[in-house]
Amino acid sequence: MNMTSSKTGLYWFRHDLRLDDQPVLTELASRCQKLLLVYCIDEDWFTHNQFGYCAMGHHRQQFLYESLYALNQQLNNYQQSLLVVTGEPVExxxxxxxxxxxxxxxxxxxxxLNEREQLKQFTLKYPGVHMITGSNNSLFKPTDLPFEVNTMPDKFSPFRKKVEKAITPVAPVEPVALIPPPPIALQTDWPSLPLQRGNSSSYNGGEHAAQKQLKYYFFDKHLISQYKETRNGLDGWDYSSKLSAWLANGCISPRRIYAELKRFEAEHGANDSTYWLYFELLWRGF
Incomplete structure (x- = not known):
């Protein structure tokens, strides 16, 4: 396909509910004149299994709703909006x-598995649609790893040692500067979304909340300097970084966390605890 003739793009948000460190979105925004920004709530998340449980519980639904709503508010600053649909994602x-x-x-x-299968199905259905893809929720690009993915060590320690010796995490990109307008004004009916909401908690979804927590843990309280000693605590807010939920929704990227970790070390010094948070990010990536 001649890329100069392309005029309309669609960005499919999945586990990346943020505007910072979004290289795929940044590239897509530069290649089209109109842009749809979409998130799909998978109807299978609410199907109960034989034990009466569904894939996404109440608290996770609320956190996701908050993350989506916060992203939409950010997009409003670009005269854009997030279209949230419900159904089978590929369809x-x-x-x-x-x-x-x-x-x-x-x-x-x-x-x-589900995420890879979705892209496989889409490619089979729409081979003529050009796709821009990338690993935007991991520390490294698969092509940068010091081994082929199919020959990756099956234990963490060999993986860690090879990776630490050979490469450093990808630098995060700055938030997308310009986002083209949508092809037509589309609005999400937020009250009708099938996500449970409730009282606010210490965990509020969204990119701003993630950045606020990172700043609090690293730079306001310097709690990262004792992370290794306190990380397995059971009570209170300050014993660990509390970034996992935001990482899971992609409200913040591991590359941004690593970059801020290195900034903290440059300003305040490195120790076993600052390294150990990187160690945990490596474990997550493995």
Whole structure:
């Protein structure tokens, strides 16, 4: 496909509910004149299994809702909005591509089985749509690893030693500067979304909340300097970084956390505790 003729793009948010460190979104925004920004709530998340449980519980639903709503508020500053749809993700994205004659799809790559299967299905259905993809929720690009993915060590210690010796995490990119307008004004009916909401808690979803917690833990209280000694605590807020939930939704990227960790070390000194948070990010990546 001749990329100069492409006019309409669609960015499919998945586990990356943020505008900072979004290289795929940044590239997509530079290649199109109109842009749809979409998140799909998978209807299978609410299907109960034989034990009466569904894939996403009440607290996670609330955190996701808050993350989506916060992202939409950020996008409003760009005269844009987040379209949240519910259904089977590949089918929903396919319908939008047909309806708005989308030329380019931007989407992050993730190692999960369902996420990989979704992209495989989409490619089979729409081989003519150009795709921009990338690993936007990991420390490293797969192509930078000192081994092929299919020959990656199956134990963490050999993985860590090889990676630490050979490469450093990818530097995060700054938030996207300009986002093209949507092809048509589309609004999400927020009250009707099938996500449970409740009272606010210490965990509030969204990129701003993630950045606020990182600043608090690193630079306001310097708690990162004792992370290794306190990380396994059971009570209170300050014994660990509390960044896991925001990482899971992609409200903050591991690359941004690593960059801020190195900034803290440059300003305040490195120790076993600051290294240990990087160690945990490596473990997450493994």
């Amino acid at each position: 929903e994205i396919t319908q939008l591509i047909k309806a708005y004659d989308v030329d380019i799809l931007g989407v992050g790559e993730y190692p999960g």
